Amino acid sequence: NAGVTQTPKFRILKIGQSMTLQCAQDMNHNYMYWYRQDPGMGLKLIYYSVGAGITDKGEVPNGYNVSRSTTEDFPLRLELAAPSQTSVYFCASMEAGAGGQPQHFGDGTRLSIL
Amino acid sequence: AQSVTQLDSQVPVFEEAPVELRCNYSSSVSVYLFWYVQYPNQGLQLLLKYLSGSTLVKGINGFEAEFNKSQTSFHLRKPSVHISDTAEYFCAVTPRGTGNQFYFGTGTSLTVIP
Numbered sequence: 342n343a344g345v346t347q348t349p350k351f352r353i354l355k356i357g358q359s360m361t362l363q364c365a366q367d368m369n370h371n372y373m374y375w376y377r378q379d380p381g382m383g384l385k386l387i388y389y390s391v392g393a394g395i396t397d398k399g400e401v402p403n404g405y406n407v408s409r410s411t412t413e414d415f416p417l418r419l420e421l422a423a424p425s426q427t428s429v430y431f432c433a434s435m436e437a438g439a440g441g442q443p444q445h446f447g448d449g450t451r452l453s454i455l
Numbered sequence: 456a457q458s459v460t461q462l463d464s465q466v467p468v469f470e471e472a473p474v475e476l477r478c479n480y481s482s483s484v485s486v487y488l489f490w491y492v493q494y495p496n497q498g499l500q501l502l503l504k505y506l507s508g509s510t511l512v513k514g515i516n517g518f519e520a521e522f523n524k525s526q527t528s529f530h531l532r533k534p535s536v537h538i539s540d541t542a543e544y545f546c547a548v549t550p551r552g553t554g555n556q557f558y559f560g561t562g563t564s565l566t567v568i569p
Contacts, residue, residue, distance in 0.1 A: 345498070372555055374557075381464065381561060381562075382561060383545065383559045383560055383561040383562050384499075384545070384559040386556065386557075389555070389556065391555060399556075431498055431499070433498075433499075435555070437555075440487060440506075440549070440551055440552060441487045441504065441506040441549075441551075443489060443501040443504060444499075444501075444557060446491075446498030446499045446500070447498050448496070448497050448498045449496075449497075449498055
C-alpha cells in the first residue's frame with residue numbers, strides 16, 4: 342500500500358522557472374492538502390481540495406496553483422519560482438467523515454530556488 | 456479561529472529518562488487534537504489523537520497524551536525515551552464538525568542523548 346506519493350523528492354530551480362510538484366494517493370481519500378514547511382515555522386497550508394474539481398486557498402496560496410481533476414492526484418504548480426518559495430513541500434490526504442480522521446502525509450519534496 | 460502553541464522548540468533528554476512535550480491550543484469551538492512525529496527526511500506520521508472520552512490517550516511507540524480542557528492543553532509524554540525517539544513532534548487541532556482543516560504548532564525537536 343503506497344499511501345501518499347510525492348515526486349520529485351528533490352529539485353533545484355532557477356528564479357523565474359516553473360515546475361509542478363506531483364502528489365498521488367491510492368486510499369480513495371476525498372480530501373487532499375498541500376503544505377510548506379519552513380524551519381521553526383511548522384506547516385503552512387497552501388491549498389486544499391475536498392474532492393475532484395473542488396479546490397480552495399489556504400493560508401499562503403500566493404505564487405501557487407492547484408488542480409484536482411481526479412480523486413487520486415493533486416498537483417501543485419509554481420509558475421514563476423522565487424527564492425521565498427525555497428521550502429519543503431508536503432502533500433497530505435484524509436478520508437472524509439464525521440471528523441477526527443487523521444491526515445496521511447507523503448515524504449515531501451525539497452525545493453531550492455537559486 | 457484556531458491556534459496551537461508548542462512551548463518548547465528544542466528538548467534534549469538523556470536516554471531512558473522521561474520526557475514531556477507541551478502543547479497548548481486556542482479555539483472558539485471544540486476541537487479534535489493530534490500529535491504527529493516527523494523523522495528526518497520523512498513526512499509526518501500520526502502518534503495519537505484525542506476525539507472524546509478518556510482524557511488520557513495512548514499512542515504508538517509508548518507515547519501518551521493527556522487532554523486538559525480547562526487549561527486547553529494536550530501534552531505528550533513518554534516515561535522512558537530511546538535514541539530512536541529523536542525526531543520533530545507536532546501538535547495539531549482540527550475543529551469538530553468541520554474537521555477538514557488542520558492547524559499545526561511550530562514543532563518541538565526532541566533529541567535523545569546517549
